[in-house]
Amino acid sequence: MRISEQIKPKKKHTVLKVFFALVILIAVIAGIFAYKQKENIQAVIDSRKYSSEELSTRITESKQHVQEAISAYDLPIVRDFTLEEEEKIRKGELTAEEAVQLIMAPEKAENTDAASTETAPSPEQSSAPSDTTTTQVQQNPADVIVANYIQQVYGLKAYYIGALGQVEGEMRAAYIESGRDKTKIAGIVQNYMPRVGALESECDGKISSLLASMRSELSAVGADTSITDTIYNAYIEEKALKKAYYLSKY
Numbered sequence: 001m002r003i004s005e006q007i008k009p010k011k012k013h014t015v016l017k018v019f020f021a022l023v024i025l026i027a028v029i030a031g032i033f034a035y036k037q038k039e040n041i042q043a044v045i046d047s048r049k050y051s052s053e054e055l056s057t058r059i060t061e062s063k064q065h066v067q068e069a070i071s072a073y074d075l076p077i078v079r080d081f082t083l084e085e086e087e088k089i090r091k092g093e094l095t096a097e098e099a100v101q102l103i104m105a106p107e108k109a110e111n112t113d114a115a116s117t118e119t120a121p122s123p124e125q126s127s128a129p130s131d132t133t134t135t136q137v138q139q140n141p142a143d144v145i146v147a148n149y150i151q152q153v154y155g156l157k158a159y160y161i162g163a164l165g166q167v168e169g170e171m172r173a174a175y176i177e178s179g180r181d182k183t184k185i186a187g188i189v190q191n192y193m194p195r196v197g198a199l200e201s202e203c204d205g206k207i208s209s210l211l212a213s214m215r216s217e218l219s220a221v222g223a224d225t226s227i228t229d230t231i232y233n234a235y236i237e238e239k240a241l242k243k244a245y246y247l248s249k250y
Helices: 011-030 034-049 052-070 083-090 096-102 112-116 123-127 131-138 141-177 182-220 226-247
Strands: none
Touching: 034 226, 052 226, 083 096, 083 141, 096 141, 141 182, 141 226, 182 226
16 A cells, blocks of 8 residues: 555564464475465565565555556545564554554544444434435445445454464474474474464465455446456465565565
């Protein structure tokens, strides 16, 4: 989205980045999660083809492309997470809910919790006048639909950044417990591969499900559904570019 920050290497995160690189390399070499091999192999190729700076630029461009596409809608989300915010999510310093509020328009952020837990109103509630109902009636139906799903997409992104951060922390703790024995890093990473793969697959499935529902609802009101393809393609592209980025460091 509107991200000006470039992803920069930080020496203090060297061990963490080694884990990232090994997770991908072991997946490719060992043939684990075969259905993702094409994506992982492409990440390895890109990591050798482009510098970390070039990959960082491509990640930013991908975010900006999505921002341009969704700017056609009246949305509460105004930007993507910054690198600093993603690091805080990863370290557990920001919850997914807190992170989503940071990227919302100030006047709409205070309504985040209510919007995320909103359920279909009862007939009695539907007939009762309210500011929310009036606002939604005035809005373009496509805006309401896209706003709802975009917020959920970013909520998932924050949640899984945090979940992966927790796994990374456990891997790092295991490495420290080993006496920082570098010969054991590969074994430690391989032990955590199933969890990493499960999280990625789980996130992929939820994103696909959300976007399928979004497409269905947009189609039902006669709106353009191409935004769903834009979001999905950007999700896949950014994920692959980030894998390549970490691999490019080693």
